[in-house]
Amino acid sequence: MRKARPAPNGFSLIELMVVIFIIGLLATVVLINVLPSQDKAMVVKARSDIATLSQAMEMYRLDQATYPDQGQGLSALRTAPANLAMPQNYRAGGYVKDLPNDPWGHPYQYQMPGRDGRPFEIFSLGSDGQPGGSDLAADIYADAR
Secondary structure, three states, X not given: OOOOOXXXXXXXXXXXXXXXXXXXXXXXXXXXXXXXXHHHHHHHHHHHHHHHHHHHHHHHHHHHOOOOOOOOHHHHHOOOOOOOOOHHHOOOOOOOOOOOEOOOOOEOEEEOOOHHHOOOEEEEOOOOOOOOOOHHHOOXXXXXX
């Protein structure tokens, strides 16, 4: 009597290679579709942060009757500047909890006066952290520019 051969356990090398190839192909398709969305999300987050800081700046102006000067900058939203005209009106704890960095880790910029006759401008220097640029490296303002 012949003994029946036991069924092989596990997968062959070819089966494993096919599965790994399919997983790699799926991962590539997902990455190609997801990475551009991340870049867009970073720009949207920067615009949202700028809008929040701009609102805090308006609250500061309502309390102090003026915007912080260029030297005081955005830090005036966090801690009271030394030479306030109406220090009693400065809100306890400041106007923002923390001064965030942009999504690329650079501090937001404050310019007084702003462009196009605006009293101030808050903006991000984009992914490269340098003025100007294009695409992701372009400066980001609250309004689409």
